[in-house]
Amino acid sequence: MRMRNKPGAEDELKKNPHVIFGPEDHNNPSGHWHHIFNNSNPIHLEIGTGKGKFIMDMAELYPEINFIAIEKIEEVLLFPARFAVKNQQENLMLIYGNAQFIDEYFSFSEVERIYINFPDPWLKKKHYKRRLTHHRFLERYKKFLQIKGEIHFKTDNLELFNFSLEELPQHGFEIKNFTYDLHNSKFFKNNVITGYEQRWIDQGKQICRLVGVWTGK
Numbered sequence: 129m130r131m132r133n134k135p136g137a138e139d140e141l142k143k144n145p146h147v148i149f150g151p152e153d154h155n156n157p158s159g160h161w162h163h164i165f166n167n168s169n170p171i172h173l174e175i176g177t178g179k180g181k182f183i184m185d186m187a188e189l190y191p192e193i194n195f196i197a198i199e200k201i202e203e204v205l206l207f208p209a210r211f212a213v214k215n216q217q218e219n220l221m222l223i224y225g226n227a228q229f230i231d232e233y234f235s236f237s238e239v240e241r242i243y244i245n246f247p248d249p250w251l252k253k254k255h256y257k258r259r260l261t262h263h264r265f266l267e268r269y270k271k272f273l274q275i276k277g278e279i280h281f282k283t284d285n286l287e288l289f290n291f292s293l294e295e296l297p298q299h300g301f302e303i304k305n306f307t308y309d310l311h312n313s314k315f316f317k318n319n320v321i322t323g324y325e326q327r328w329i330d331q332g333k334q335i336c337r338l339v340g341v342w343t344g345k
């Protein structure tokens with residue numbers, strides 16, 4: 129389901145050449161991403177980008193990577209969408225849609241890495257299946273993530289983090305590394321701070337991070 133709040137936002141997104149509407153708009157990019165980017169560079173995907181600080185910074189820092197971000201709220205997606213046009217950021221594409229259908233946007237082995245940054249923790253047990261690291265989502269990711277491809281996950285929520293540390297290995301992902309205090313860890317070196325991460329840093333919260341590698345099983 130798409131969230132419509134800001135008048136004119138959808139029209140603006142539809143006119144933006146960096147934004148993909150689909151697959152239900154018959155504009156399905158699955159299997160065509162390298163054609164869309166006009167190169168064969170690796171594809172990295174962020175799920176739930178919000179106002180897109182992370183993906184905008186990453187696209188600028190790593191021009192040799194193709195970045196795609198999905199977001200279901202149109203008014204926040206306007207930020208990276210406007211940035212991509214203004215900056216002529218050819219290695220950045222955005223999907224206006226719901227990650228529930230993420231596997232419909234990509235074909236087998238099309239994505240090298242997935243970033244999940246500060247997703248909603250869904251703390252009630254009956255809502256666990258909505259967690260972006262729940263096995264229902266992991267099974268979708270496996271349909272298009274390369275073998276040895278990685279999930280990079282950050283959260284401030286300890287319960288969601290511990291859940292994910294158990295959930296990934298049970299569903300074919302090896303934990304390559306993890307920390308409960310990213311900003312004081314050896315993994316901090318190349319960390320790119322997201323919009324929500326900055327909020328939590330300002331409040332003195334610790335950030336948890338893990339990297340999971342898909343074993344192909």
Ligand SMILES: C[S@@+](CC[C@H](N)C(=O)[O-])C[C@H]1O[C@@H](n2cnc3c(N)ncnc32)[C@H](O)[C@@H]1O
Pocket residue numbers: 175176177178179180198199200201204225226227228244245246247248322323324325
């Ligand atoms: C808490 S915000 C974090 C935003 C950003 N990743 C950051 O770290 O600053 C979570 C974002 O994920 C988006 N989101 C949550 N579930 C989603 C889904 N199923 N499909 C697409 N976007 C989703 C929300 O709309 C929201 O913008």
